[in-house]
Amino acid sequence: MRVLQIVADGKPGGGTTHVLQILKGLRHAVSFQLITEEQSYLMKEAGALGIPCQGLRFFISRLNLALPFQLRALVLALQPDLVHVHGGRAGFFFALSLLKIPMVYTVHGFHFIEKSPRIRRMALMAERWNFRRACHSIFVSKYDVTLAENSRLLSGCDKRVVIYPGFSLKNLPKAHPRTLLHIGFLGRLEYQKDPLLFLEMMAYLPEYSATIVGDGALAPMIKQEIAKRGLCGRVHMVGELSHGEALEILATFSVVVLTSRWEGLPVLVLESMGIGVPVVSMNVSGLEEIIHHEVNGMLVEKRRGEDLADKVRIITHNEGLRAFLIKNAQATIHEEFSMDNMLGSILKIYQEASVA
Known part of the structure; x- marks a missing residue:
């Protein structure tokens, strides 16, 4: 099974650590690929693991109209069986690429909470799009599930689960x-x-x-x-x-x-x-x-x-x-917060999503 990870922000941080844990912990069972910010920390660390990596510039603007086309071309060339996107920006631009490949969406916290009303409305629209597009949605906290429900983001999102980060x-x-x-x-x-x-x-x-x-x-x-x-x-x-x-x-x-x-x-x-x-x-x-x-x-x-x-x-x-x-x-x-439980739960979702 070929699983493409897409992460917009490849800087050191919790989301990046989580993705590296997945890449290290499941590479015996999954053939991974990665698209992330050009020359980022994540790209370098994943490359050192032998993961095929492609760089994109995700942060030129909030709505870079060229990015969905660039992302589409890269994904078509990589031909994954499944795409796992991390965070709202990665999810939104992949959804805009209009590819029919199964998508798993992980929420690493919502950032619209303290935005201006205009930006908040745009972010909510993007998140609704992400959840509708995803075949499985993963939350890292129960709090974020409640926030998503209260913000009416989950209409059409049938398969969602909380998977806590894991550590050894x-x-x-x-x-x-x-x-x-x-x-x-x-x-x-x-x-x-x-x-x-x-x-x-x-x-x-x-x-x-x-x-x-x-x-x-x-x-x-x-x-x-x-x-x-x-x-x-x-x-x-x-x-x-x-x-x-x-x-x-x-x-x-x-x-x-x-x-x-x-x-x-x-x-x-x-x-x-x-x-x-x-x-x-x-x-x-x-x-x-x-x-x-x-x-x-x-x-x-x-x-x-x-x-x-x-x-x-x-x-x-x-x-x-x-x-x-x-x-x-x-x-x-x-x-x-068992590492084995986290990795086992994610692998199960990959297997379900790839045959859906």
Whole structure:
């Protein structure tokens, strides 16, 4: 069976990690191909696995009228039995190519939530098109299913399932915090991730240091804010790293802080829990499906740096609680986020879709 993966954004992140897990974990059973952003991290990593890759420029504009024709030509040349698209942009442009090949659509979180009314309407129309076109739809959180239902996106979408991301604890580094007073932020420096809230929190933690891993449109602003807030000696930016490098730095944090405005089901949280790094997170989107407050992590309701700082202090000043959270977090990963279960569920969908 030839399965073509289409991913618009090939930058390091949860969706990219998920696709690489599929490529690595199922290549014994499936012949994979990949179309993604030209010269992206994902394209390089998949190429290193021996996966045939084709690059496209998905981000020239919101509606690049040439892209569906370019995508159609590439797909016809590759002749897959099945196409698995990840994210709304990839799904929309493939749907516009008007090819009749069976399509599996994975939602890695919805991004229309905080868009302007005009952009939101366009995004909702595109998502409805994606779900109607897909023969199977995969969600990574129950929250996104509810959001899709409430937004009336699923009319005509008969086959849908929630498949949580999976992890193997043996493939993750072990936590070795530099010091209990060193914490971290790992993610794209974009509005969605709200890195400015992380800096606001650091103002309430004068005795702590921090590392920010990631790059994005807000990077220049974050550098300016670090200087403006007098944080230069305590907050260090390392830019965008490979997935492996990011995990190694993550393992040196005593706590990782998630300040996102919205998410799907963030892989970062699962990786942190598996490594043994406690998580303090804003309670947004599907985070309650992973984090049980004061059991395997900490959730914060109000977007206030002071509230985040309080939770960081509680964890780093109570070794018994810290050990309790780590133990329960790793049990959560083992019991609820199995790599074998994830890969088995996806392979089953491939087999059903290819003979439909």
